[in-house]
Amino acid sequence: MVSPIVVALDFPSLAEASSMARMVKAHVGAFKVGLELLWAEGPGVIPTIAGLGLPVFVDAKLHDIPNTVNRAARELGVRGARWVTVHATGGSAMIEAAVAGIDAGSSEAGILAVTVLTSIDEATMATVGIQGPVNRRVASLSALAASVGAEGVVCSVAEVPFVKSAARELLAVTPGIRATGSAPDDQARVATPEAAMAAGADLLVIGRPITRSPDPEAAAAAIAEELAPGRSPPTQ
Numbered sequence: 001m002v003s004p005i006v007v008a009l010d011f012p013s014l015a016e017a018s019s020m021a022r023m024v025k026a027h028v029g030a031f032k033v034g035l036e037l038l039w040a041e042g043p044g045v046i047p048t049i050a051g052l053g054l055p056v057f058v059d060a061k062l063h064d065i066p067n068t069v070n071r072a073a074r075e076l077g078v079r080g081a082r083w084v085t086v087h088a089t090g091g092s093a094m095i096e097a098a099v100a101g102i103d104a105g106s107s108e109a110g111i112l113a114v115t116v117l118t119s120i121d122e123a124t125m126a127t128v129g130i131q132g133p134v135n136r137r138v139a140s141l142s143a144l145a146a147s148v149g150a151e152g153v154v155c156s157v158a159e160v161p162f163v164k165s166a167a168r169e170l171l172a173v174t175p176g177i178r179a180t181g182s183a184p185d186d187q188a189r190v191a192t193p194e195a196a197m198a199a200g201a202d203l204l205v206i207g208r209p210i211t212r213s214p215d216p217e218a219a220a221a222a223i224a225e226e227l228a229p230g231r232s233p234p235t236q
Helices: 014-027 035-041 045-050 066-078 092-105 122-127 134-147 157-166 193-199 216-226
Strands: 005-008 030-033 056-062 083-087 110-114 152-154 171-174 203-206
Touching: 005 014, 005 216, 014 030, 014 035, 014 045, 014 216, 030 045, 035 045, 035 056, 045 056, 056 066, 066 083, 066 092, 083 092, 092 110, 092 134, 110 134, 122 134, 134 152, 134 157, 157 171, 157 193, 193 203, 193 216
Parallel strands: 005 030, 005 203, 030 056, 056 083, 083 110, 110 152, 152 171, 171 203
Antiparallel strands: none
16 A cells, blocks of 8 residues: 555445545545445445455454354455454454454455544443553453454554554554544544654544545645655644
């Protein structure tokens, strides 16, 4: 991938998603197909989006018994997914089953394990009985995911150093990316694109700052320019 930008195609129809993808594809490195589009249109959207020439990250967030996850991951791989997400809290057997499933569906695809959603903070974790710092939880789940063959994890930018410390080979995929001064929307842990790259993130999932912009192509191009190698950092 030339660009680390993964545009989140969070739309209720394939027509809208495809239109957005075509508009911005010259400035980004991949597309994310999430639950909204999968539920609205079905997994047949994957080959259509993949046909535009960039990798497709299918954010299915699989979480079920290992056999079910294995079969679901295989089907998504067959349809052209480059990455498929599972919840790391499903445990090692489930993640390992997902890895085996996607390998059966596509030799070029991999599993990303979702650690702690970027909409969740420590107070929210406590309400469901999970104590301790988010970063410790992310590090533990990252080590678990790496041990059973996941290609990467999904985490907030704040936890990237802890992911790399736990398992340096893992891809760190970071949602919750917002431009300086932008509203966090429903995200609890956000960061700018520059901060994400400085922290060591490998892929930046960016949705609304691009797709809800009055000019999505210009917004994507501006972020790509900010991240261009050799560009001087902005003056503070």
